[in-house]
Amino acid sequence: MLPSLLGCAFALAVVGCSRDRSETPPPVAVAPVKVAAATPSSSAAGDEPARLCGAKSICPNEPVDDEGTMLCTSLAREPICGTKFLALVKCQIAKEKCGADGKTDQVATLDLCKLEETALHECDQAKAAAAKASAK
Numbered sequence: 001m002l003p004s005l006l007g008c009a010f011a012l013a014v015v016g017c018s019r020d021r022s023e024t025p026p027p028v029a030v031a032p033v034k035v036a037a038a039t040p041s042s043s044a045a046g047d048e049p050a051r052l053c054g055a056k057s058i059c060p061n062e063p064v065d066d067e068g069t070m071l072c073t074s075l076a077r078e079p080i081c082g083t084k085f086l087a088l089v090k091c092q093i094a095k096e097k098c099g100a101d102g103k104t105d106q107v108a109t110l111d112l113c114k115l116e117e118t119a120l121h122e123c124d125q126a127k128a129a130a131a132k133a134s135a136k
Helices: 002-014 048-053 066-076 082-095 106-111 114-135
Strands: none
Touching: 048 066, 048 082, 066 082, 082 106, 082 114, 106 114
């Protein structure tokens, strides 16, 4: 769940969520992140990004995505917008909604996390603008 949501959150922040859905994803890019069972080695050590990104979905048919979990963890550790990303992940975990197919309904879940999604999007825009300005 989390990795798919996180992935979607990242995709929203970067490009746009591209899940198998009939709905159009929100304008903010969030990378789809599937939550895999937390790995004892990284989550047991008190590593919040790894623990949250590895959280198991409440939706019974949500697949585990190790690559999404790794991406989520990396984004949560990013020095500029990582805390905003982690806040979105926490919200998605707390407010996760399941679809009729038993998988995470990313659109419904993200709709419940608009403040966190907006904060991440604004941070990503500011970071991009700063990078563009420093490149001149």
